[in-house]
Amino acid sequence: MLTIGQLAAYAGVTVRAVRHYHQVGLLPEPERDASGYRRYGATAVVSLIRIRTLANAGVPLSQIGDLLEADASDFAEAVQRIDSHLRDEIERLETSRKQIAELTAGDSLALPLEVAAYLDRLRDIGASKRMVEAERDGWILVAARWPERVIEWMPAKVAELDNPQVVRLYRILSEIFDGDADDDPRMAEAADIMAALAEQAHAAGEMNLGEEAHDDLPHDLIDALAVESDPRVERLLELMRERGWSGWNRMERLVEPPD
Amino acid sequence: MLTIGQLAAYAGVTVRAVRHYHQVGLLPEPERDASGYRRYGATAVVSLIRIRTLANAGVPLSQIGDLLEADASDFAEAVQRIDSHLRDEIERLETSRKQIAELTAGDSLALPLEVAAYLDRLRDIGASKRMVEAERDGWILVAARWPERVIEWMPAKVAELDNPQVVRLYRILSEIFDGDADDDPRMAEAADIMAALAEQAHAAGEMNLGEEAHDDLPHDLIDALAVESDPRVERLLELMRERGWSGWNRMERLVEPPD
DNA sequence: TGAAGGGTTGACGCAGCGTCAGGGTCAAGC
DNA sequence: GCTTGACCCTGACGCTGCGTCAACCCTTCA
Numbered sequence: 027m028l029t030i031g032q033l034a035a036y037a038g039v040t041v042r043a044v045r046h047y048h049q050v051g052l053l054p055e056p057e058r059d060a061s062g063y064r065r066y067g068a069t070a071v072v073s074l075i076r077i078r079t080l081a082n083a084g085v086p087l088s089q090i091g092d093l094l095e096a097d098a099s100d101f102a103e104a105v106q107r108i109d110s111h112l113r114d115e116i117e118r119l120e121t122s123r124k125q126i127a128e129l130t131a132g133d134s135l136a137l138p139l140e141v142a143a144y145l146d147r148l149r150d151i152g153a154s155k156r157m158v159e160a161e162r163d164g165w166i167l168v169a170a171r172w173p174e175r176v177i178e179w180m181p182a183k184v185a186e187l188d189n190p191q192v193v194r195l196y197r198i199l200s201e202i203f204d205g206d207a208d209d210d211p212r213m214a215e216a217a218d219i220m221a222a223l224a225e226q227a228h229a230a231g232e233m234n235l236g237e238e239a240h241d242d243l244p245h246d247l248i249d250a251l252a253v254e255s256d257p258r259v260e261r262l263l264e265l266m267r268e269r270g271w272s273g274w275n276r277m278e279r280l281v282e283p284p285d
Numbered sequence: 286m287l288t289i290g291q292l293a294a295y296a297g298v299t300v301r302a303v304r305h306y307h308q309v310g311l312l313p314e315p316e317r318d319a320s321g322y323r324r325y326g327a328t329a330v331v332s333l334i335r336i337r338t339l340a341n342a343g344v345p346l347s348q349i350g351d352l353l354e355a356d357a358s359d360f361a362e363a364v365q366r367i368d369s370h371l372r373d374e375i376e377r378l379e380t381s382r383k384q385i386a387e388l389t390a391g392d393s394l395a396l397p398l399e400v401a402a403y404l405d406r407l408r409d410i411g412a413s414k415r416m417v418e419a420e421r422d423g424w425i426l427v428a429a430r431w432p433e434r435v436i437e438w439m440p441a442k443v444a445e446l447d448n449p450q451v452v453r454l455y456r457i458l459s460e461i462f463d464g465d466a467d468d469d470p471r472m473a474e475a476a477d478i479m480a481a482l483a484e485q486a487h488a489a490g491e492m493n494l495g496e497e498a499h500d501d502l503p504h505d506l507i508d509a510l511a512v513e514s515d516p517r518v519e520r521l522l523e524l525m526r527e528r529g530w531s532g533w534n535r536m537e538r539l540v541e542p543p544d
Numbered sequence: 545t546g547a548a549g550g551g552t553t554g555a556c557g558c559a560g561c562g563t564c565a566g567g568g569t570c571a572a573g574c
Numbered sequence: 575g576c577t578t579g580a581c582c583c584t585g586a587c588g589c590t591g592c593g594t595c596a597a598c599c600c601t602t603c604a
Contacts, residue, residue, distance in 0.1 A: 031550065036429065036502070041551090046592055061600055063551055068510035072422045075429050079395040083388060084381030087591070105385055112385070116378045122343030123371050126364055129342060136338040163331045170295065170334050243295070251327035290581065300582090305561055320569055322582055346560070 027065040037074040044074065052077055052091055084112055138173070140180040141165045147184055151193045154200035160255050164248045164275065171244045195219045203256050213258075217265035224271050228279065249274045286324040296333040303333065311336055311350055343371055397432070399439040400424045406443055410452045413459035419514050423507045423534065430503045454478045462515050472517075476524035483530050487538065508533045 034041045047053040053073055059065050080090045085108055093104055129135055134142040145165075148158050169176045186192050195216060202210045252259040252274050263274060272278045293300045306312040312332055318324050339349045344367055352363055388394055393401040404424075407417050428435045445451050454475060461469045511518040511533050522533060531537045 029551075036506075038429075040592080042592060042594085045553095050591090061551080063600080067513050068426065068506040069422075069513050071429075071506055072425050072510065075425050076395050080388070081591090082381070083384035084378065085385070101388075105388055109382060109385055112378050112382050116375055116382075119343065119371050119375045119378070122341070123368060123375075125338075125342035126344070126368055126371070129339070129360075129364055136335050163328075166331050166334050167327065170297075170330075247295075247327040247330055251331065254326050254328050288582075299561080301561060301563085304584095309560090320582080322569080340560090 027059075027067065028071070030064050030066070033066045033071060033074060036071055037078055039074070039078055047074070047077060047087075050087060052087060084108065136166050137162065137169055138177055140177050141169060144180050144184050147187050148196065151187055151196060152200065153196045154204045156203055156255075157196065157200045160252065163251055163255075167244050167247050167251065171241065189223075191219055191223060195223070203258065208258065209261070210258075213262055214265060217262060217269060220266060221269040221271055245273065245275055286318075286326065287330070289323050289325070292325045292330060292333060295330055296337055298333070298337055306333070306336060306346075309346060311346060343367060395425050396421065396428055397436055399436050400428060403439050403443050406446050407455065410446055410455060411459065412455045413463045415462060415514075416455065416459045419511065422510055422514075426503050426506050426510065430500065448482075450478055450482060454482070462517065467517065468520070469517075472521055473524060476521060476528060479525060480528040480530055504532065504534055 028036070030041050030044055034044050044053065048055050053070065056064050056066050056070060076094060077090055080093060081087065085093060089104065089108070093101060096104060128139075137145075141162075145158055145162055148161060153161070165176070198212050198216045198219070202212055202216065249263070253263075259274070266272070266274075267280065270280050272280050287295070289300050289303055293303050303312065307314050312329065315323050315325050315329060335353060336349055339352060340346065344352060348363065348367070352360060355363060387398075396404075400421075404417055404421055407420060412420070424435070457471050457475045457478070461471055461475065508522070512522075518533070525531070525533075526539065529539050531539050
């Protein structure tokens with residue numbers, strides 16, 4: 027007769043595991059000796075080894091009991107199920123590995139590489155750290171909603187950065203929001219540039235985003251995000267409204283200008 | 286301002302998950318509105334998306350907080366750790382798949398194929414179901430202790446089955462233990478055959494198992510197993526003792542026979 | 545006789561939420 | 575003004591397979 031420790035050692039498991047199998051009814055509780063110790067016979071050893079064999083193969087404990095009593099065809103079927111479940115699990119993990127492989131650096135986190143490249147360009151033309159982070163967060167919102175489309179939009183955005191007006195705009199905005207003046211006079215200049223750019227885009231008919239325009243939520247969120255990150259943005263929006271434009275990222279004409 | 290449901294929908298997660306992130310401190314609790322509802326700004330949306338991006342990549346929640354604030358080198362290092370952890374997990378599951386692939390049928394469960402083949406042969410020569418199962422359980426005990434050696438021993442065991450005496454022995458034993466007579470007269474015949482076989486083996490010097498002989502536990506367990514599976518085995522052991530042999534599976538001479 | 549090395553039950557911990565239970569709130573239609 | 579359905583709230587258990595205390599008892603050996 028074996029003690030629980032000897033039984034466990036023979037089967038290569040821990041004592042705790044054996045007790046657990048008792049608890050879940052996988053292994054019957056044996057008789058106790060005079061001092062209350064569990065005493066095991068050879069049958070228990072065999073049962074335990076068979077249980078461990080299945081458990082090592084990845085079979086959930088809850089199924090092992092049935093499996094040990096199943097006939098050949100039920101057994102084969104169950105094995106099939108378990109195997110395909112394992113395959114799914116492996117695939118899930120493989121996907122995870124691919125995903126983290128793409129998380130090489132900070133910006134590409136939650137963003138496609140194209141957008142990360144755009145943000146790098148922004149940094150290059152002199153946008154401040156805060157500015158780039160704000161842009162990044164905005165694009166995260168966009169990418170979450172239109173993960174496919176956002177990639178298509180990037181070439182045009184990158185091209186915009188060749189426009190000296192745009193470069194000047196980002197530099198001014200960077201300086202304004204990196205400073206701590208509550209009412210920087212350059213804010214008016216920024217608004218002027220933005221209005222001019224909007225005017226050009228409108229004239230060129232580039233202001234239509236397609237069906238995405240119908241979903242206001244991302245745009246509203248981006249506006250809100252900008253204000254949350256710096257309340258002075260509110261002032262900038264006001265200046266834009268004075269110039270006949272609403273919004274921050276998806277500008278709309280408030281009033282048609284006189285001819 | 287978004288409700289928790291809108292926030293969750295935007296990021297593609299469940300409401301419960303968001304609340305969980307609050308609980309573990311990953312996402313800060315937002316302000317409440319007049320009726321106690323949580324109200325989220327755009328910043329929360331961005332945070333949540335970034336959290337999910339890492340979580341989807343298999344990063345444990347407990348590390349996501351640090352990771353979102355880490356610099357590029359710490360980030361890369363952490364990503365390395367997580368990736369190698371994922372690799373280990375995948376390998377574990379692959380191993381499981383291999384294992385269950387080998388569990389095609391009942392007997393090979395916890396036994397190498399060689400032993401399963403031996404059991405099939407046993408069935409072929411007319412051993413009863415009970416008999417084969419008893420043998421199987423015995424070999425499970427042996428295979429658990431000497432997984433390598435057991436394979437080497439099988440050819441000799443299979444060869445034994447060509448011996449008509451052995452075949453007869455298994456048939457008699459099958460009949461005895463499939464019946465319900467408490468004192469089957471054929472038991473003496475079985476004992477005679479076993480004694481004769483032991484004598485032959487002893488004479489041929491085949492009774493040494495090598496160093497394995499020093500470990501009594503498996504042998505004792507097999508004897509116990511036999512008795513547990515049918516108490517009448519005890520009688521058989523007694524008959525063997527009368528014939529000068531001890532034990533059931535690893536027989537030893539009790540007394541040297543007179544010349 | 546005391547210490548070491550077993551054994552006993554009971555209970556919490558882990559990871560990441562899912563899923564009740566038992567409420568309150570909001571918007572819309574009657 | 576009332577109902578209905580869709581949301582929101584907190585609190586708590588469940589799942590998987592044990593690991594790891596805690597607090598205590600039993601046996602054995604120096």
